[in-house]
Amino acid sequence: MTYSLNFAAVWRSFDLLLEGLALSLGLAVVAILAGCVLGLITAFGLVSKSVLLRKPAGLYVTVIRNTPILVLILFTYFALPELGVRLGKIESFVLTLAVYSGAYLAEVFRGGLIAVPPGQREAGLAIGLTEMQIRTSIIIPLMLRNVLPSLGSTMISLFKDTSLAAAIAVPELTFEARKINVETFRVIETWIVASCLYVATCSLLAALMRGVERRLAVPR
Amino acid sequence: MDFAFLDQLWLARIPLLKGLGVSISISFLSIAVGTVLGVFVGLALTYGYRPLQWVVRGYTDFIRGTPVLVLVLASYYVLSTVGIDLGPFQAGILALAVFCSSHVGELVRGALQSIPKGQTEAAKAIGLTFPQTFAYVLGPQALRQALPAWVNTAAEMVKASTLLSIIGVAELLLRTQELISRTFMSLEFYFFAGFLYFVINYGIERFGRFVERKTAVPS
Numbered sequence: 001m002t003y004s005l006n007f008a009a010v011w012r013s014f015d016l017l018l019e020g021l022a023l024s025l026g027l028a029v030v031a032i033l034a035g036c037v038l039g040l041i042t043a044f045g046l047v048s049k050s051v052l053l054r055k056p057a058g059l060y061v062t063v064i065r066n067t068p069i070l071v072l073i074l075f076t077y078f079a080l081p082e083l084g085v086r087l088g089k090i091e092s093f094v095l096t097l098a099v100y101s102g103a104y105l106a107e108v109f110r111g112g113l114i115a116v117p118p119g120q121r122e123a124g125l126a127i128g129l130t131e132m133q134i135r136t137s138i139i140i141p142l143m144l145r146n147v148l149p150s151l152g153s154t155m156i157s158l159f160k161d162t163s164l165a166a167a168i169a170v171p172e173l174t175f176e177a178r179k180i181n182v183e184t185f186r187v188i189e190t191w192i193v194a195s196c197l198y199v200a201t202c203s204l205l206a207a208l209m210r211g212v213e214r215r216l217a218v219p220r
Numbered sequence: 221m222d223f224a225f226l227d228q229l230w231l232a233r234i235p236l237l238k239g240l241g242v243s244i245s246i247s248f249l250s251i252a253v254g255t256v257l258g259v260f261v262g263l264a265l266t267y268g269y270r271p272l273q274w275v276v277r278g279y280t281d282f283i284r285g286t287p288v289l290v291l292v293l294a295s296y297y298v299l300s301t302v303g304i305d306l307g308p309f310q311a312g313i314l315a316l317a318v319f320c321s322s323h324v325g326e327l328v329r330g331a332l333q334s335i336p337k338g339q340t341e342a343a344k345a346i347g348l349t350f351p352q353t354f355a356y357v358l359g360p361q362a363l364r365q366a367l368p369a370w371v372n373t374a375a376e377m378v379k380a381s382t383l384l385s386i387i388g389v390a391e392l393l394l395r396t397q398e399l400i401s402r403t404f405m406s407l408e409f410y411f412f413a414g415f416l417y418f419v420i421n422y423g424i425e426r427f428g429r430f431v432e433r434k435t436a437v438p439s
Binding site: 062063065066067068069070071072074075078080082083160162163166167174177178181187191195198200203 | 286
């Protein structure tokens with residue numbers, strides 16, 4: 001092996017990688033926020049007493065969780081136009097990731113909802129709150145505290161899934177890394193730098209979530 | 221879906237079946253290799269000497285912080301750059317196995333650490349050596365703990381096998397894409413591929429629940 005590492009070419013296009021990373025983060029944030037809303041609604045469906053809500057919610061979660069995300073991405077981008085839904089690359093990817101994350105977050109939230117003691121709801125009823133007020137001001141905050149650890153790891157793995165946007169040529173980090181690869185032939189260096197950027201971002205997100213967890217921990 | 225699709229599906233049955241076969245072998249090989257590697261990773265994380273623990277912790281954290289697609293691309297392009305030409309299939313399996321090993325490693329570590337200390341002490345008290353303690357006391361209990369999560373990881377690996385289409389391995393998704401570029405039936409064929417993956421993964425998920433019920437500690 002006569003390969004000597006030379007990072008100069010990668011540093012020259014480092015701003016491209018950073019732009020890619022920024023786009024990756026942006027995609028993840030928008031998709032996960034939408035996914036949280038979708039997941040929350042679905043979670044309430046999953047724990048609902050009505051079969052009419054429980055079955056469709058369960059179907060959505062099962063189907064999405066058992067289908068590879070790459071298939072979903074390609075389906076949304078290439079097959080939906082046949083049905084008349086024509087979306088740009090970025091919109092299409094964000095939609096897919098939102099729907100995908102919604103299914104995973106629904107499971108996370110469902111676990112948290114079950115863990116909220118029924119007495120909390122009854123107490124809310126006793127002081128005259130409506131069902132909706134009980135949900136927004138009692139159950140959701142308590143549930144969020146329950147699920148913080150798994151919410152954190154789900155978010156991190158969804159952030160990593162943004163790399164798949166490269167498959168439909170969204171210029172995020174992985175796509176930019178491939179481009180630099182092709183232009184400079186500095187294959188090893190590019191992948192080392194790109195991986196380090198991902199690892200650093202994930203560690204940062206993990207640390208951030210641990211901080212939030214500590215702040216919101218139930219005092220003992 | 222109309223009959224034109226069924227015609228095309230019938231015409232394409234051989235490549236699709238071949239693709240499915242490749243997908244299954246990718247999943248199977250990467251799970252097998254990843255699990256063996258992962259058991260060692262988990263053992264090193266739990267019982268290794270400090271410096272070994274740091275090295276292995278670094279390895280798992282790095283792998284877990286990197287997207288699988290990046291692992292796949294890096295494995296394929298980096299290895300061929302340094303002159304190890306594995307071909308896309310082997311390079312892809314290597315990447316997936318490494319990814320799988322970091323997950324299995326964490327599973328094994330979690331399972332081993334959840335076994336109460338008293339179990340090891342009791343084994344010591346009746347004079348078992350460490351290998352014996354592991355084989356008779358810790359291993360079986362850890363297996364029961366880790367098995368349901370391991371089945372989930374298996375389903376993850378089936379889904380991750382689709383990523384090998386990007387480096388040109390002719391698995392189910394790439395075969396599907398080839399068919400679509402010929403027939404222009406993207407809706408039908410992506411739907412069909414998605415359906416096949418769903419069936420496989422749903423089967424694995426149900427199997428996982430079954431294993432969980434069977435191996436649960438009776439209470």
